[in-house]
Amino acid sequence: MITLTSITKRYGNTVALSDVSFTARQGEVLGLLGQNGAGKTTALNIITGCLAPSAGSVTIGGHDLIQEPRQARRLVGYLPEVPPLYDEMTVRAYLRFACELKLVLPADIPAHVEEIAARTGLKQMLGRRIGNLSKGYRQRVGLAQALCGDPEVLILDEPTSGLDPRQTAEFRETLREQANGRTVLFSSHILSEVQALCDRVIILHHGQIVLDSNLKQLQSGSALRLRADIQGDAKVLLPALRSLAGVRRVTRLPDESGVLSVLLECTQGECPQRTLFTLLSGLNMPLLRLQPVESSLEEVFLKITSEG
Amino acid sequence: MRAVYKRELQSFFCTPHAYVFTGVFLLLGSVFFAVGNLAAHSSDLNGFLWNAGYLWMLLTPVLTMHVYAGERRAHTDQLLFSSPVSLWGVALGKYLATITVLGLTVFLSLIYAGLIAIYGRLYPSEALCGYLGFSLQGSAFVAIDLYVSARSRTPVTAAVWAFGINLLLWLVDVLSSAVSSEILQRILEFISPYQRCAPFRSGQLSAANALYFIGVSALMLFLTVRMLDSRRWREA
Numbered sequence: 001m002i003t004l005t006s007i008t009k010r011y012g013n014t015v016a017l018s019d020v021s022f023t024a025r026q027g028e029v030l031g032l033l034g035q036n037g038a039g040k041t042t043a044l045n046i047i048t049g050c051l052a053p054s055a056g057s058v059t060i061g062g063h064d065l066i067q068e069p070r071q072a073r074r075l076v077g078y079l080p081e082v083p084p085l086y087d088e089m090t091v092r093a094y095l096r097f098a099c100e101l102k103l104v105l106p107a108d109i110p111a112h113v114e115e116i117a118a119r120t121g122l123k124q125m126l127g128r129r130i131g132n133l134s135k136g137y138r139q140r141v142g143l144a145q146a147l148c149g150d151p152e153v154l155i156l157d158e159p160t161s162g163l164d165p166r167q168t169a170e171f172r173e174t175l176r177e178q179a180n181g182r183t184v185l186f187s188s189h190i191l192s193e194v195q196a197l198c199d200r201v202i203i204l205h206h207g208q209i210v211l212d213s214n215l216k217q218l219q220s221g222s223a224l225r226l227r228a229d230i231q232g233d234a235k236v237l238l239p240a241l242r243s244l245a246g247v248r249r250v251t252r253l254p255d256e257s258g259v260l261s262v263l264l265e266c267t268q269g270e271c272p273q274r275t276l277f278t279l280l281s282g283l284n285m286p287l288l289r290l291q292p293v294e295s296s297l298e299e300v301f302l303k304i305t306s307e308g
Numbered sequence: 309m310r311a312v313y314k315r316e317l318q319s320f321f322c323t324p325h326a327y328v329f330t331g332v333f334l335l336l337g338s339v340f341f342a343v344g345n346l347a348a349h350s351s352d353l354n355g356f357l358w359n360a361g362y363l364w365m366l367l368t369p370v371l372t373m374h375v376y377a378g379e380r381r382a383h384t385d386q387l388l389f390s391s392p393v394s395l396w397g398v399a400l401g402k403y404l405a406t407i408t409v410l411g412l413t414v415f416l417s418l419i420y421a422g423l424i425a426i427y428g429r430l431y432p433s434e435a436l437c438g439y440l441g442f443s444l445q446g447s448a449f450v451a452i453d454l455y456v457s458a459r460s461r462t463p464v465t466a467a468v469w470a471f472g473i474n475l476l477l478w479l480v481d482v483l484s485s486a487v488s489s490e491i492l493q494r495i496l497e498f499i500s501p502y503q504r505c506a507p508f509r510s511g512q513l514s515a516a517n518a519l520y521f522i523g524v525s526a527l528m529l530f531l532t533v534r535m536l537d538s539r540r541w542r543e544a
């Protein structure tokens with residue numbers, strides 16, 4: 001649905017994006033991650049046509065953004081980091097305007113506005129001036145604007161930044177409902193949000209893609225980590241665990257009521273449960289709990305962005 | 309383009325800009341009319357239109373300052389630039405909306421011509437010609453100041469720059485009658501929007517001068533579109 005081919009963006013001598021290529025398929029929810037200044041917003045602005053690339057091309061639904069801007073942009077709904085809202089307009093007038101911009105047929109506009117307002121929880125707010133709305137509702141109006149014309153592609157730049165936890169949860173829920181069947185590309189600083197909403201994640205670092213992976217693969221592809229709760233003497237147990245075949249690192253976790261808790265990081269491809277049981281049985285130290293720990297996106301992100 | 313035109317026009321009347329522009333224009337216009345026509349017992353609209361022409365210099369920046377620079381500051385331009393509407397559609401929509409406010413102001417100022425028609429002697433074709441030149445002059449100022457607004461990051465800088473450029477055009481007019489060199493005088497008269505308006509006030513429907521104003525407006529619209537496009541290539 002969206003294809004970026006060798007996109008480079010330079011501002012004078014500064015390279016904001018360097019040879020970025022990726023494809024977002026129909027119905028895929030893709031998260032764009034990166035530190036501040038990594039090039040996320042630049043990439044989104046290029047995809048929406050707000051910025052032109054210094055080199056490379058963008059196609060949306062098979063339409064080149066430079067050659068066929070009208071056809072390409074018709075397919076895109078965009079919610080920038082700062083929602084593009086006219087404070088003096090009412091929500092209804094604003095959504096009508098957004099529909100007109102997206103070339104919705106004039107006869108269909110009133111019903112379309114009502115439908116989008118219902119889908120984004122704005123039905124009661126249609127007559128209110130945008131300037132009088134809370135931050136959460138302003139963000140919803142921004143999302144509603146992006147949904148005008150029922151675009152096949154939704155592009156959202158840090159959509160929950162500045163919202164309180166309740167507004168964030170509500171906004172995420174609305175987003176999850178509206179993403180259904182659409183290609184969604186969104187950038188965020190909140191890694192748990194990306195983890196909760198995305199199928200796939202791309203990490204940008206210094207304007208380059210350093211990771212492009214399916215989220216499930218990302219989490220399952222890393223080495224196994226086990227949390228073990230063991231009743232026994234730490235002085236004896238910790239050296240024994242460290243010498244265990246297939247265990248790369250042992251980290252002691254805070255003890256809970258006399259039980260020793262450790263995190264075992266295994267060597268890639270190793271599964272040391274059997275040797276662990278044998279060891280503990282030999283030491284006569286009962287194993288109370290053994291639980292695999294999934295590596296979080298945050299750990300992957302920190303690892304990748306701290307390298308180079 | 310229609311959507312941009314409608315929204316822009318709505319914005320003018322939902323914010324103080326159109327009211328300030330029209331109100332101050334009519335207030336100062338009334339002073340010119342009172343002094344030049346009522347106090348002097350004169351039916352000649354020429355003086356009023358000459359003086360009112362200077363009001364464009366002062367007031368069009370008020371009207372144009374927010375049109376592009378305000379959108380840029382509020383980041384609402386991203387909505388326009390990511391939409392299927394072309395840059396020409398955006399620029400024409402905004403220009404025509406601004407011209408509509410200007411046209412409404414000119415229409416309201418016809419009250420002075422009406423007063424002369426009732427209490428004095430009005431030459432309709434001459435007055436119509438004068439108003440046409442006056443309106444064309446205003447539309448050229450609007451196009452110039454909209455270009456300035458498209459270049460600026462904030463409405464205040466847009467207004468200051470636009471006023472500065474308008475003042476420069478007035479200085480061109482002043483200099484054209486002050487320089488001794490005939491060639492330079494002709495060049496300055498060619499550029500001056502005030503000199504270009506003079507034949508209209510004396511009842512001459514001058515195609516060359518009308519084309520001058522239309523040409524300036526078209527050129528500034530073209531430059532505005534180029535400016536908006538170039539921002540896509542260089543902005544961070």
